[in-house]
Amino acid sequence: MTAPKKTLEQVAQKASICLKDRENIPTAPLWHMGKAYVFSSNDSFDLVQNTIDYLACKAKLGRAFTEDEKELLVNLYEALWWGGKIKGTPEAATLANHYVHGNGKEIRLDPSIYRDSVIVQDAMVCLKKYIADRQAKGKTFSIIKTTDADFRLSKFADPLRLGRRNQNTQGNIVAKDGALKTEEINRRLKFADNRFHLVASTSYTKPTFFTRWSVDSLYDFVDYAENKDDQHITRIPMDGGRNLILPDGLSSHMEKIGIAKRFWHRAEWHEQWRAA
Numbered sequence: 001m002t003a004p005k006k007t008l009e010q011v012a013q014k015a016s017i018c019l020k021d022r023e024n025i026p027t028a029p030l031w032h033m034g035k036a037y038v039f040s041s042n043d044s045f046d047l048v049q050n051t052i053d054y055l056a057c058k059a060k061l062g063r064a065f066t067e068d069e070k071e072l073l074v075n076l077y078e079a080l081w082w083g084g085k086i087k088g089t090p091e092a093a094t095l096a097n098h099y100v101h102g103n104g105k106e107i108r109l110d111p112s113i114y115r116d117s118v119i120v121q122d123a124m125v126c127l128k129k130y131i132a133d134r135q136a137k138g139k140t141f142s143i144i145k146t147t148d149a150d151f152r153l154s155k156f157a158d159p160l161r162l163g164r165r166n167q168n169t170q171g172n173i174v175a176k177d178g179a180l181k182t183e184e185i186n187r188r189l190k191f192a193d194n195r196f197h198l199v200a201s202t203s204y205t206k207p208t209f210f211t212r213w214s215v216d217s218l219y220d221f222v223d224y225a226e227n228k229d230d231q232h233i234t235r236i237p238m239d240g241g242r243n244l245i246l247p248d249g250l251s252s253h254m255e256k257i258g259i260a261k262r263f264w265h266r267a268e269w270h271e272q273w274r275a276a
Helices: 005-018 029-039 042-061 067-086 090-101 118-136 155-160 248-256
Strands: 143-145 199-205 208-219 233-237 243-247 263-273
Touching (some): 042 067, 042 248, 118 143, 233 248
Antiparallel strands (some): 199 208, 233 243
16 A cells, blocks of 8 residues: 555655764663653653654664664663663563563563453453353353453453443453453553453363463564554653653564564463352
8 A cells, every 4th residue: 555645755854854964862871761760851851752763763764773773772672671660660671671682582470460450350250250151051161262252242241341441440352352451550561561362271170160361462563564653652651741752663673673572471370269
């Protein structure tokens, strides 16, 4: 599909700016981000954001990155790790750090990040009712996912639907694919994994069910081929209510230039329960 003329003109205008020699690329983004966060430094904030915009522009145009620019992006993700530790989002910090240093290896997260979420707790209740109903009717229930059409379109999923919930405090299920969306106030989970699928692996020995709950998510980003207008972004909260804007396209581009690798992360927990 051909991009709209207006979009092409906008890219061309950005290109004329971003490809000019740039003298003020920060060599210590961690220091500047810390200064922006702790001391509310507008100069440091603007310097880091302008640099992100510059590198995003180069990525969109497919321009080669210098070794210094590659190192800066790695340092930026290290800064995200530092910021996450400080701001109480340790899992998001771990994931960001693993993206540039983990070589694609799967990692395990503390299950409490999911288990303690409002949307997960409510989904567990709904799934258990669904599983018990299937067991009573002699239907299979050994592995049930929120993605299963039979579940997400059933009455058992009704309490999870957006029209019946407050997205800010409760989260919801996405009707088209069964993903669970994290409640907005849950910063710890929101910044680590805002959208995920819940799986219930269950066995039954009368009168008790035993369920292994699990979440497997791929840590990756939408590239510029699908994100031309920067609709997918990561907001990095700074002090004073300002947010650094990091386009997913730039994060995805880090894989193409060999400084990051996508990976799977997993969490699981167990529960024994009886049908109500």
